[in-house]
Amino acid sequence: MGKGIILAGNMIVDITYPIERYPGESELTTILGETERSTGGLVCNVITDLAKLDGSLPLQAVGLIGDDPEGDLVEKELGKWKNIDLSQVVRTGKSSVTIVMSSKENKKRTFFQYRGNNASFDESYIHWECMKGDIFHVGYLLLLDALDAEDEVYGTKMARLLKHAQEHGLKTSIDVVTETGNRFSKVVPPALRFTDYCVINESEAQEITGVLLRDEEDRLYPEHMKEALVRMKEMGVALWAVIHCPEGGFGLDEEENYVEVPSLRLPKGYIKGSVGAGDAFCAGVLYGAEMNYELRDAVRLGICTAAASLSEVNAVDGVGTIKEVMKLEMDLSG
Numbered sequence: 001m002g003k004g005i006i007l008a009g010n011m012i013v014d015i016t017y018p019i020e021r022y023p024g025e026s027e028l029t030t031i032l033g034e035t036e037r038s039t040g041g042l043v044c045n046v047i048t049d050l051a052k053l054d055g056s057l058p059l060q061a062v063g064l065i066g067d068d069p070e071g072d073l074v075e076k077e078l079g080k081w082k083n084i085d086l087s088q089v090v091r092t093g094k095s096s097v098t099i100v101m102s103s104k105e106n107k108k109r110t111f112f113q114y115r116g117n118n119a120s121f122d123e124s125y126i127h128w129e130c131m132k133g134d135i136f137h138v139g140y141l142l143l144l145d146a147l148d149a150e151d152e153v154y155g156t157k158m159a160r161l162l163k164h165a166q167e168h169g170l171k172t173s174i175d176v177v178t179e180t181g182n183r184f185s186k187v188v189p190p191a192l193r194f195t196d197y198c199v200i201n202e203s204e205a206q207e208i209t210g211v212l213l214r215d216e217e218d219r220l221y222p223e224h225m226k227e228a229l230v231r232m233k234e235m236g237v238a239l240w241a242v243i244h245c246p247e248g249g250f251g252l253d254e255e256e257n258y259v260e261v262p263s264l265r266l267p268k269g270y271i272k273g274s275v276g277a278g279d280a281f282c283a284g285v286l287y288g289a290e291m292n293y294e295l296r297d298a299v300r301l302g303i304c305t306a307a308a309s310l311s312e313v314n315a316v317d318g319v320g321t322i323k324e325v326m327k328l329e330m331d332l333s334g
Contacts, residue, residue, distance in 0.1 A: 004058030004133035005050060005290055006170070008126065009147075010118050010140050011063040011089070012041030012096045013070040014275060016314065021105035032104060038314040039077045040098055041118075042139045042175055045276045048316040049283035049305060051081040053325070057290070060085040060132050064117040064125065066095030085132060090125055093117040100275055107271050115145060122146035123161045128168045135197070135290055136165045137282075139175035141188055148187050155190025162194035171239070173197035173289075175282055176204045184208050193236035197289055199282045199302075202245040205232065214245070225250040226258050240295055244281045244306070249299040259296040264307045264332040271310045272318075280309035280319055287322075304328045 016036045023029040039048065043063045050059055061084060065071035071091050078084050096116035102109045121144055138161065142148060147158040154160040162172045174195050176188060184207035192198065192208075202213040202220070211228040214220050225243060229252040232241040242251040248262040284305035288298020304325040312318035319325065 003290070004060065005135045005137060005286055006060045006062060006131055006133040007043045007047045007050075008062035008136065008138040009043055009121065010041035010096065010143055011043045011061070011065050011074055012039070012098050012113075012118070013073055014038050014040030014098050014100050014314070016100040016102055016109075016275060018102050018104065020103075022101055022103045022108070022110055036314055037073065039074050039316070040100075040276070041096065042137075042279060044074060044078065045279035045316060046137065046283045046286070047078065047084055048081070049276075049280050049309070049319045050287060051084055052316070052319045053283065053287055053305065053322050055081070055083055057083060057287070058085070058132060059083050060088060062088040062126060062131075064090050064092060064096075064121050066093055066117055067091050068095055070095035070097060088125075088127065088130055093120075102275065107274055109275050113143065115143075118143070119145040122157060123164065126161070128164070131168065131170065134169070134171060135173055135286060136162075136170040137173040137175070137197075137286055138162070138165075140177035141174060141191060142179055142183055143177040148183075151190075154194075156187055158187070159190035159194055162191055166194055166196075171196040171289075173199065173286060175279075176200050176208075178203050189235055192232065195237050196239045197242070197286070198232055198237045198240070199242045199244070199285050201278055202243055205229075205243045208232065208235075213243070220245060220247055222247065222250070222260070225260070226252070229258070230256075240285070240289065240298075242285055242295075242299065242302075244278060244302065249281065249285075249303050251295050251299050253295040257295065259299055261296065261299045261303055263303055264328055266307060266310065266332060272312055274310060275314060276316060277306045277309045280316075281306040283319075284325075300329065301326065307332060
């Protein structure tokens with residue numbers, strides 16, 4: 001395989017509503033301005049961030065977009081980047097759409113997801129002979145119905161897909177969507193057995209490993225991070241297990257070296273939106289993996305890329321070149 005990163009899975013259009021606060025059930029809230037339509041989902045967010053970080057890095061998108069205006073938007077936006085190969089993107093059916101409620105009060109966002117054609121994305125849409133790269137990043141687990149389905153041999157169809165990717169000489173990487181419910185223990189562990197890089201947030205890591213990382217009062221337990229990372233490795237992650245959260249990034253590398261990098265100290269008013277910050281962090285870590293960084297340096301890049309993402313409302317506008325995002329480390333470090 002040649003140099004580059006393949007991004008496969010969810011391709012979504014985000015429709016973001018800026019609201020005063022998120023209401024309780026049967027309560028009213030105020031929409032504060034115009035809605036914004038932008039590309040979203042793992043493929044669109046991570047591939048765009050990578051293209052902005054390094055315009056010379058070969059990138060390939062694999063997934064489904066609709067034969068509709070939302071599909072037109074995705075094709076137009078990703079088509080702006082000369083290093084993004086869209087030849088493996090299929091247009092069919094209705095696009096996947098996420099309604100994002102972005103609260104001014106606490107900067108948190110709440111998602112309402114319409115699966116659309118993403119629900120049917122599976123290995124039949126992946127032509128291994130056409131894959132151009134050496135890292136295959138796929139997700140989100142728990143948001144790809146066909147790949148989350150059971151498999152008699154591998155546990156899930158996603159696990160089978162990752163096994164086949166490794167058999168074709170690709171290093172594998174996964175990300176998971178945050179949701180409530182009990183599906184984590186059923187869907188994620190089978191995939192971890194065939195995963196080289198796993199980059200997830202603290203809530204997802206807690207659900208997967210059973211290790212307490214954040215309690216109901218929103219208190220973080222950084223002293224438990226290494227235990228959760230070790231558990232992820234025991235479940236099968238071969239190279240890098242990484243957890244990110246607003247407070248920082250934590251990781252365990254292929255030699256079991258533990259790293260911990262605090263988040264940047266962002267000034268009041270800096271954060272305009274948090275949509276896509278996790279994907280931005282992941283883009284930085286994946287870039288580091290592709291370029292043979294030490295894990296600590298890859299996590300540092302992830303921290304800075306996420307901080308850049310937070311400076312704009314949508315998922316990707318805030319990200320710049322590697323030089324630009326790493327400058328934030330000097331400007332905003334605590």
